Amino acid sequence: MVQRKRRRINGDLSNFILLILYKDGPQTIEQLKEKTALQTINFNTRIQKRRRIRGDKQLSAVTACKDLVCRDWIRLGAQAKYELTDIGQVEAEQTTKTLEKSAHKLETQLLSPSAAARNTTVSYVPVAILKMAAGLISGSVGLIADGADTIVDTAASAIVWAGIKFKKEVIGTLTIISLMFLTVALLFYNSISSILANLAGTFLPMTMPYVVIAVELIVLLSMFILSFYQRVVGKRSQNFALISQSIDSKNAIYSAVAVIVGAVFSLFGIYWVDAIVGAIIAVRISIDGAGLIRETVRSLQGSAPEFSKFKLPFEKQITQRRTNIFQHWIMHTIHNDKLRTKSEIVASLEKTFRPNYIPAVFTEFMAGIDVNFEANFVELIAPLLNEGYLTEKTGRYKLTGRGKQYIKNTATY
Numbered sequence: 001m002v003q004r005k006r007r008r009i010n011g012d013l014s015n016f017i018l019l020i021l022y023k024d025g026p027q028t029i030e031q032l033k034e035k036t037a038l039q040t041i042n043f044n045t046r047i048q049k050r051r052r053i054r055g056d057k058q059l060s061a062v063t064a065c066k067d068l069v070c071r072d073w074i075r076l077g078a079q080a081k082y083e084l085t086d087i088g089q090v091e092a093e094q095t096t097k098t099l100e101k102s103a104h105k106l107e108t109q110l111l112s113p114s115a116a117a118r119n120t121t122v123s124y125v126p127v128a129i130l131k132m133a134a135g136l137i138s139g140s141v142g143l144i145a146d147g148a149d150t151i152v153d154t155a156a157s158a159i160v161w162a163g164i165k166f167k168k169e170v171i172g173t174l175t176i177i178s179l180m181f182l183t184v185a186l187l188f189y190n191s192i193s194s195i196l197a198n199l200a201g202t203f204l205p206m207t208m209p210y211v212v213i214a215v216e217l218i219v220l221l222s223m224f225i226l227s228f229y230q231r232v233v234g235k236r237s238q239n240f241a242l243i244s245q246s247i248d249s250k251n252a253i254y255s256a257v258a259v260i261v262g263a264v265f266s267l268f269g270i271y272w273v274d275a276i277v278g279a280i281i282a283v284r285i286s287i288d289g290a291g292l293i294r295e296t297v298r299s300l301q302g303s304a305p306e307f308s309k310f311k312l313p314f315e316k317q318i319t320q321r322r323t324n325i326f327q328h329w330i331m332h333t334i335h336n337d338k339l340r341t342k343s344e345i346v347a348s349l350e351k352t353f354r355p356n357y358i359p360a361v362f363t364e365f366m367a368g369i370d371v372n373f374e375a376n377f378v379e380l381i382a383p384l385l386n387e388g389y390l391t392e393k394t395g396r397y398k399l400t401g402r403g404k405q406y407i408k409n410t411a412t413y
Contacts, residue, residue: 013064022092023357026081032061038352103359116233117161124154134215138208160241172241176248180289187282209263220256223249231312243310247288254281335407340396349373
């Protein structure tokens with residue numbers, strides 16, 4: 001019976017309210033509105049339009065509280081504050097334990113350096129098998145060589161995993177760098193051999209280019225996801241071995257592209273293009289390897305690696321989107337909550353984007369694990385002042401007419 005009730009209320013604010021009351025004690029409806037504001041306010045007008053077309057109801061703390069009162073999970077107590085009933089206390093405890101268990105599992109099984117290295121090693125195995133099988137079936141020398149390289153990468157990943165586990169990350173990094181240059185040597189060798197074979201008229205074309213293209217497209221997508229995952233965990237944990245692996249996985253994307261290009265041109269009887277592409281990719285990998293060597297030497301000399309240099313795919317766009325959300329929120333708090341000073345606005349940002357009732361691992365990607373609202377306040381507020389949405393006088397901020405119109409056009413409650 002309890003499970004059926006929980007399924008019915010999923011998707012609204014009920015679980016959030018249970019968590020807030022469990023963590024922070026009795027709350028007024030205004031306090032609950034404030035603490036669930038991020039879930040109830042939508043600044044994306046396109047999403048608002050889709051919700052209206054579908055006839056979806058707007059999330060509301062008032063509606064959620066009424067539902068919870070009807071279920072006898074909360075009640076309105078002294079000083080007009082909602083509090084948990086005995087049944088609600090049990091539900092809130094179960095919800096909290098489930099959330100904390102999920103957070104722990106996410107941290108230990110996915111986001112820790114050791115877990116990322118282990119997951120990478122396991123992920124390489126089916127990719128290597130797929131490449132080798134398709135290479136042998138199709139007769140693609142490039143795909144067989146690529147599969148052999150992935151087998152070596154699997155062994156290297158296991159070394160990285162062991163290095164992280166035994167606090168010897170530099171060994172894993174050096175292994176990855178060594179194998180990157182081995183890949184470069186193999187690519188140059190294959191490219192030169194292919195060119196010479198074409199000139200001598202002894203080149204044997206692949207028999208099933210469509211299979212090769214299909215397999216390498218799957219590999220390309222897999223390596224992109226894996227590289228992104230390794231880069232996220234590497235930057236999050238400041239682990240240079242994982243950063244090195246993410247670069248190696250990115251290089252696997254280049255190799256997949258080279259094989260695909262060779263397969264496409266082979267359909268038209270042109271067999272030398274993949275050799276040129278392979279050589280270009282070898283140069284690109286060499287450049288990445290040289291950069292890793294420099295950072296490794298700096299690390300061995302006692303300097304911390306410059307992790308900011310290693311960008312995530314679409315990091316600029318993600319950062320800008322996150323900044324826009326923070327700026328939207330600043331304008332909302334000034335308009336709706338009448339907050340005026342820097343300290344009040346920063347406190348609102350912290351409360352909203354790093355709520356204490358949700359484990360940090362679930363909020364860090366929303367707020368940015370490295371975002372310091374106090375230190376970055378000027379960077380957040382300056383564009384709003386420059387674009388005429390806010391004015392500032394003696395440390396107090398106020399919406400302009402343009403800012404009020406923006407809130408009216410974009411925010412729904």
